[in-house]
Amino acid sequence: MKPLIQLLASNGALRSGSGLLTGVVALVLAVLSVLSVLAFHFPEYLTTPEVRRRLDIDLLRRILLAALVIAGTFSVLNFVRGHRRWLASVSFSLVLLAVVLGGHNVYVDPNFPDNTPYIGLDWFVLDLLASSLLFIFIEKLRPLRPEQPVFRPEWQTDLAHFALIHLLVGLLMAIVNSTAHGALGILGFQPWHALIGQLGWAIALPLCILVADLVQYAIHRSFHEIPALWRFHAIHHSAKTMDWLAGSRLHLIEVVITRSLVLAALLLAGFSKGVIDAYILIVGFHAVLNHSNVNLNLGPLRHLIVTPAYHHWHHASEAIALDRNYAAHLPIIDRLLGTQCKPETPWPTHYGVVKDDVPQGFWAQCRHPFR
Ligand SMILES: [Zn+2]
Ligand SMILES: [Zn+2]
Known part of the structure; x- marks a missing residue:
């Protein structure tokens, strides 16, 4: 043994x-x-x-x-x-x-x-298998740091965060859905719901991503600027190596708050279940890709869509990058609100929390915000 x-x-x-x-x-x-x-x-x-x-x-x-x-x-x-x-x-x-x-x-x-009551063991097994096959393939195809191994330092911590979020998916979905639908219940049916419900997919989906990203921006910025919330979000930023698994390093409380408020906003806006489900698929793929160890150059499209380089700069510990690049999908939001990082090099060299006060290890990180 x-x-x-x-x-x-x-x-x-x-x-x-x-x-x-x-x-x-x-x-x-x-x-x-x-x-x-x-x-x-x-x-x-x-x-x-x-x-x-x-x-x-x-x-x-x-x-x-x-x-x-x-x-x-x-x-x-x-x-x-x-x-x-x-x-x-x-x-x-x-x-x-x-x-x-x-x-x-x-x-x-x-x-x-x-x-x-259930735990999402099937979701854990299938997503680990599918995500590792897909993203390790992409990372090996166009590596940003070819010398970085798949089993890089602290992979165990991030795999544990990945496992917890997947195994508790039922509980998390129940909390997120009841919070979001509770908010919808307070507001009730609004005249604009019929209008939004009639939009074709070509307009409804980009609009849904815009609404979600605006709400996500506000929550994400709050997690950076309110000290009590930063204690939770610092866990995500404590990763010193970026790859597809690093994005899973998230405190459960942060997952519940962000997902509940974004879903509530989308329901209140009146988007159909199909459009919201499509957005959830997109956010799942885009979030993992943006943390990956992949040298993906989208050319001028980088001004339109958040790229791995854009989100890597959000994780950088260099002074120029602190509290910048909050958007998850649309860089224009940071540009308009004055929080875009304008680096002189394509990629940062160091990642992590400047003070380096987040403990290593899964359980210590779960307890960290309450200490
Ligand atoms: Zn952040
Ligand atoms: Zn991140």
Whole structure:
């Protein structure tokens, strides 16, 4: 067990040829496979209604089978070649456990109860798999800092934040929806709702993004300028390395406040559910991309859309960048309100909180605002 704990506590590049890369891929897939089998067994407690209703269970079974085959094959090959046999043994044991528990063939009763309290284990597994595949691919294709490994310092902290936000998705959605719909209930139906509801997608979606980003700007700026709120937001800014996972470093209270107020504004404005759902997909992708270790040059479009460079400057610890670039999608908002960073170099060199007073580690960061 000791080498496994040492491996999980470490960081750095996975050099190929030593069996470490395939060993880690096998371990990750084996762990996700066991979690997936558990989700098949207890869908009412371990899966998210909004996710499971939209997914094809046969496709999920095929993905699980592929993960088991890849993890099993890598483990056996590494064991036979004598490459980190302890790691191969752990991964293969997990693959066996997943198979013994029913593997990809677990029967799912179509009539399982639909309104039990749940944790979003399926959302965690699927989003981790999809996001890591997509964004690590993009980061390797056009890296900003090629020397920065996937398992960079503090990856464990950010993965823990990622896990918590995903596992508690049901609770978070319940709070966000009830707060936002409560606000709508106070205001009630307004004459402009019919007008907004009739707009075509080509106008409604950009307008929705504009409204959301204006509200997000006000909240984000408040999180920077009000000391009691900054204690929560400082967690997000404490990341000293930027990549796709760093954006997940968010305090739960901040997630609830920002998401509730933005959704309330969109409901009060009268946007349809379809438009709001499309905005949520866009914000999910754009937020992860903007933290990524990717050298993406959009040319003149950078004045129209927030780019990774734009948001990297928001995270920079250089004096010129402090309390600048609040917008999540539209740079024009910062430009009009006088909070745009005008750097002389394309990318910053240092990230993090200037005072460096945010503790390291997941639990310490969760408690930090209350101390
Ligand atoms: Zn910020
Ligand atoms: Zn950020």
